[in-house]
Amino acid sequence: MKDIPENITKQIRAFNRFYTGIIGALNSSVLNSPFSLAEARVLYEIKHTENATASEINLRLGLDPGYLSRIIRRFEHDELLLKERSPADGRAYNLKLTSRGEHVLSVLEKVSDQKVAEMLESMSGVDVNTLLQSMDALTSIFSGEPRGASVRPGKPGELGFVAAQHMDFYMKEYSLDASFEYYLFEGMTNFLKNRDSGTAGFWVADHNGTVVGSIAIDREDEKTAKLRWFLVHPEFQGQGIGRRLMDQAIEFCRLNLYHRIFLWTFSELRSARHLYELYGFSPTEEVRHEIWGREISEERWDFLLVDPEEDL
Template structure:
């Protein structure tokens, strides 16, 4: 929503950086911040700071937003966030709803007043950008937008390895299970609002699996970058003809790159190699992206039941796929 773009350059820049390039970036930074009025104390003629606008916008984008999710997404100090939220409540922009499944969890929602105020800021931001680019011909408008998109993509890219740098292995090493439990607990809390009961559930499933782990019938598929797990799926042999797909997860930084599809294909190829006739999985209705991938691979929903667990009200679903 915000029209603000800032490129920060650390004074201790790498020696490999060209001095002319750094100078150009710094000049652009000064030019653009001046152009949009970033040096003003408040944003869009409101009494809000940039950080406060970002927090309000993030709350408005999520159905079940928690303070923990805001801290993770915005890299914001917990104490500073707490003071912001109290201010928003005092202004009548924010309400808190206690989770029915976990009394320690509170979901943050914008009130009607908060939504109206945020919509007003959004309109002002849109108008600000319109005034900035309207004097330009359409082709130049597209050039400006394209250049900004390029800046975002290039400066975001170093944190994510190229697809060619993703490696796969199919054996469990010490520490793998602990990290997979952490990844499930952290991501499902952040993205689905699950509480600690879910992490305990994942712990239990691995505890039950490890003593019976047999590479002749079971396989873990791990995608790694610099020896760090960024994706995983597993096939567990349930019987001679039936297998279960479990623990399918992709780190957010590596989604949308075909990694999930590749892991799923490897898992199904293993099932065929071991002559399993059917493979099934259990999921919930909240995992819409994963379900779409399962369906494209050939899975069909065969069961569903309503549950209240992990701090959520959801539908547990079973999907099956015939292999032969």
């Protein structure tokens, strides 16, 4: 077992006490109803679990079997649920809410939603996004499941955020200097002109309103596209986000009838280079020079979208 510093355990316990108070306030809306918190949770699980059985509900909620049995009997008596013998197991019964039970649950959920809305009302949009990200991080850590992100077109103003992310990442990880910022903004200025004409595109990976990845396609000439600003935040790597961004960019090139795509990278970006290989890119040129405050081996990689004979 790891030797955890005492100050860390005390901080976690303090947070637990604080969070318990918050949850208690949110659950008060349920406790003011004729139903206990456990009963409300049983109603919710029956509604949202396909072919729910008592044993499955018990496994999800960790209730005492006798207590759960008493809840189910009460719900039957109050005509909130029906029991039907399971076709898969004759010894078990599937639980299903009646229309009355669904109405009761709907009322409980609306009251709880209102309580949450009241709590968030005084928060700024930034604080709400921070809260959602923190909740998602806790869920990911304790469940062991990766956090997700959706890929969408970039919004006006987000290119500047992408530039800041690139500066932060490349200065920390690869010791590039401030001249890299000029390179980024120079390319973005030209890109915006092409985007307005529909020959360039820009996409981001969005996690609860925060950009955690990006990619862009810029027009080089009538037949050639340039892939730019491909980055996935380190905390979100290994979740398939990079592939979804690449899929979006390549599909855009096909729809715009580009014949080839190229990009510039450098030899130290091993994970990106591996992904480029998977998608059919191959190195075609290498230049070693002093740039962005250090010596770098830049590499050009190309990918043909059409047969070489058709490209003539």
